[in-house]
Amino acid sequence: MSGTIFAHLASGTTTVARCFALTRRDGVVLGFTDHDRDLSFEGITFRADTGLTARALQQATGLAVDNSEAYGGLSSDAISEGDILAGRYDGAEVRAWLVNWAAPSERVLQFRGSLGEVTRSGGAFTAELRGLAEFLNHPQGHVFHARCSAVLGDSRCRMNLSVPGYSEERMVEEVDADRVFRFSSMTSFDDRWFEKGRVLVLSGSASGLIGVVKNDRVSATGARTVELWQSLGVAIAPGDMIRLEAGCDRRAETCRLKFANFLNFRGFPHIPGEDWLMSYPVGSGVADGGSRVKGEAVGGFGSA
Known part of the structure; x- marks a missing residue:
């Protein structure tokens, strides 16, 4: 398909438009186009009555994030202000094609990514489009601290919230x-x-x-x-x-007593605190781990 659209672009006389497919996290798929009539392909109808358009797409080789913006009018039967305020478009998947509207089979996928910040003003909206390389900016790895780093009920927590009582x-x-x-x-x-x-x-x-x-x-x-x-x-x-x-404050005691799920606890309740990090070794004092008075060494360490 992409070869034919490139041949069409090289012809000098073009009939092209942009089409956008928006897939929300709840599974709803919406199609938009900046053409003056509806277009259909891949089982999606791209509507022309939404006033949606987009700015130039910036792309580069390497790991730089592709970016652009889409903007249009708020419409009760397309993108409503209520749905935006409710967060139904947060993180929605976006695909954008350049299409020969005279022959929609001639098209090329130019962009794939997600919606970023959505702003509203004067009955219109502007949505930031973030490319796939944006996911490389997400923090990776685990944080080591006393409380659990899992989300209640996820694959790491493994708590079944459908159990009666939760x-x-x-x-x-x-x-x-x-x-x-x-x-x-x-x-x-x-x-x-x-x-x-x-x-x-x-x-x-x-x-x-x-x-x-x-x-x-x-x-x-x-x-x-x-x-x-x-x-x-x-x-x-x-x-x-x-x-x-049920709510979880991520403490070890809550995991053990409220949910009976301590085997899946993803925190480190015995990790040393900041006072331990500021201590230093000393050559005197009783290293029995007991309590001490101010200035007296305990366990072979003194306080900074």
Whole structure:
């Protein structure tokens, strides 16, 4: 296909347009084009009524990150401001083609990467496009510290949150500002059980969105209030179904007592602290590991 598009470009008279395919993390695929009519290929319809266009794509050999920007108008049936605010486009996969609109089989994939920062202003949006080399900038390796570095329920933690007692699916009874949920009676879990956990929306207009729990309190009457760190950005209505997942503060004690999962603990609870790093060897004192008074050496080391 690419050979024919290059021959078309070399002809001197061209009929080309750009097409973009956006794949969100929830699996939704959207197609856009800067042509004046819709185009279709690879099972995707690229719509022309979105006002989407893009600036020149900068590419180079080596490991430099390819970059560009796409911009267009906010539309309720294409890219809406609500979906952007809800984070549905964060990290979405982007593919961009140069296409002969007179013969869409003649095309070449020019860009593949992900969406970066998305800004909104005056009824329009601008999205940064980041190439595949951007992933090489992500930190690699593990951090050695006292608390666990795994995410609760991931492949390193191996905790099964579907086990009874660690998650709860409930119907929304009362919600304020799309981030504070109130339940008239919910005493089957201890106070603060869901703090640092997640709320997953299972139905309604906010279906698929995830929030992190800031506060979880049970009153003397048994009513429960669950507050998220920030609004989900899409309206949640009473009757929508949500899933509450237990929270983890990544401490060894929590892993052992709350989740009975200490065999998979990914932290180092016995790693020496900063006071040990500042100590130095001395030739006097009793090295028995006991307590000491100020200025007295312990274990053959003194404090700086």
